[in-house]
Amino acid sequence: MKLQIEKAVYGGSCLAHQSEDAEAGKAVFVPFTLPGEIVQAHLMGEKSGFAEASLQQVLTASEDRVQARCTHFGECGGCQYQHANYSAQIKMKTAILQETLERAGLSELPExxxxxxxPWEYRNRVRMRVAIVDSVFRVGYNRRSSNEFLPIQECPISAPLLWRAAAAIPQIASEDSLAGRWTQRVTEVEFFINEDEKKLQASLFLKKDQAGFKEFCDRMKDLIPELIGAGVFLLPSSGTQRRAQKPRSLSTWGAEGLSYRAADESYWISRGGFFQVxxxxxxxxxxxxxxxxxxxxxxxxxxxxxxxxxxxxxxxxxxxxxxxxxxxxxxxxxxxxxxxxxxxxxxxxxxxxxxxxxxxxxxxxxxxxxxxxxxxxxxxxxxxxxxxxxxxxxxxxxxxxxxxxxxxxxxxxxxxxxxxxxxxxxxxxxxxxx
The missing domain is CATH 3.40.50.150 (Vaccinia Virus protein VP39)
Structure with a gap:
């Protein structure tokens, strides 16, 4: 289909219509497009009120379109707007917020x-999957719109210390040591840092416990001196109730949390506790x-x-x-x-x-x-x-x-x-x- 992109909608896609007559044509949602663009898209599926399509080619590009900074953009499920310059991202989000409130029947909104x-390196927390791909231990996220593992080699929205910590996991796993063998049991990892990247907390998730956690932490501390604490958790077994179950804490190392400075106040966040990212x-x-x-x-x-x-x-x-x-x-x-x-x-x-x-x-x-x-x-x-x-x-x-x-x-x-x-x-x- 050849489509004229009209506007951004909440969820990451943009809206077009299958017909030039917006009243008559079915709404089509196309990711990685921008308002005003003319694109070639492939129909992926239809429902009663709308259709979903994938972008094949941008025929007429918006002046707001830029080259994505991350090599994994489009495959990774984490980001949706790297193809837009930052000012365009803000315009889209502001328009989405305004329309969402108005559609709910809210009027007389203030400006x-x-x-x-x-816009980059802002995150203080990441949670990643860990898996062996082609006989190599890798960290990564989910592929877009799936549970399939995507190994990654960068994450430019995360603070540099978070990526350094993530990159240390495969390095330890490759070593012929008790720490290395223990690391190969890890299936997920979460890192959290304080405001100046001087302190790091780690949470590691396993499906089966084994000896070597302390040795892993000692080795991790050698590679990432900012590490002040870590905990290991046993993931629930597979089954229909898994999502309702919480991981069970097995062991801890070092501090149980960290102090985070914001607005001239000091906040204590326990390992795994919620905090703005x-x-x-x-x-x-x-x-x-x-x-x-x-x-x-x-x-x-x-x-x-x-x-x-x-x-x-x-x-x-x-x-x-x-x-x-x-x-x-x-x-x-x-x-x-x-x-x-x-x-x-x-x-x-x-x-x-x-x-x-x-x-x-x-x-x-x-x-x-x-x-x-x-x-x-x-x-x-x-x-x-x-x-x-x-x-x-x-x-x-x-x-x-x-x-x-x-x-x-x-x-x-x-x-x-x-x-x-x-x-x-x-x-x-x-x-x-x-």
Whole structure:
């Protein structure tokens, strides 16, 4: 098919129509294209409302098209936008956010404020697969749209220390030693670094345990002096319940986590704990959400390790941080004016409604699934003067915002924070007032 590309859509593809008449022609999604381009595409599959196609040839290229920096772009499932210059990526994401909110029935939107950082080497965490390919031990990711292993030789969106650590795994595996034989049992590895790349944590995943973990860590420390701690985990056995099971911790070496400095605060993150991945925009995100906000009581829901809670204490007499997996939070968020609660946000809000508690500010940074209908109803009953909603998924954000607007909130600020350059993912911060 010859197609005229119209616009970018959430998920990484762009939209065209099989007919010049957009009303009559079926929508076609084509990855690795850009708005305004004319392309030759191959139909891959059709559904009732749309079709999917693969790009065969760019007939008329956009002036925003560039050569991808990574040699694995297109094969690897990690990035979708390396064929676009960075300013074009921002335009596409901003347009996607605007349209997604409008399609949910949200009107009178404030102007989207855009925040960008370093487009490369920004990630502070990677998780990779490990496998033997052609008798050679390799690290890699999944091939795009599949579970097939793709060996890689670079990852330019990751911090240099992360790639150095990843490259050390095959080197150790090739050595005739106890550490080398143990490494060959590894199936996945996760690395996490602090803000200045001086500390590294490693999590290694096996399907079967064996001796040699300490020897591996000692050898890894020789190659990567920044390594301060590591843990080895046993992956669940295959089966229908595997995804619901958590890896079982077997052994640890060194420190159990690391301290991460952001916004003039120090955060303790246990090995495997959640933390924002973008090194260059962390302070900016914290500032948008937390700085220059004042009052008596603030709630930080879905608080994680307290990324926003700590800065909120500068402007509020009491900050209550709520997190269902709250071990790191309880350990570090202590002292006058600080209260950590280990509970689900839903349970916390149900209790707060009964107690008739009403904070001056509510900050929320939920997982990709959003907050959902019952939380929105409870927030409407609590009626805090301001809500700051941080979201990594514009679709679930739009759904939740529509419900919050319906219970009496209005828009005050709208921010697009590009925490995930070279990918279709985007972070949004919305400030609502009652």
């Amino acid at each position: 989207i404020q855009i925040h960008t950082g370093q 973008n090194r260059s925009l962390m302070d900016e995100l914290i500032h948008i959400v937390s700085s220059e906000r004042q009052g008596t009581l603030a709630w930080d829901l879905y608080a994680g390790v307290g990324l926003f809670s700590r800065v909120l204490t500068r402007g509020f007499k009491l900050v209550v941080a709520v997190e269902v997996a709250g071990e790191d939070l309880a350990r570090s968020f202590k002292g006058p004016g600080r209260h950590a609660v280990e509970a689900t946000t839903l349970d916390f809000l149900r209790s707060a409604v009964i107690q008739r508690e009403r904070p001056d500010l509510i900050v929320m940074d939920p997982p990709r699934a959003g907050i959902g209908a019952e939380v929105c109803v409870l927030l409407g009953r609590i009626a805090a003067p301001r809500i700051v909603y941080v979201s990594c998924d514009p679709v679930t954000l739009a759904r939740d915002l529509k419900m919050l607007i319906d219970v009496g909130y209005t828009f005050e600020e709208l921010h697009m924070v590009d925490m995930f350059p070279q990918t279709f993912h985007l972070e949004t911060v919305v400030v609502l007032r009652k």
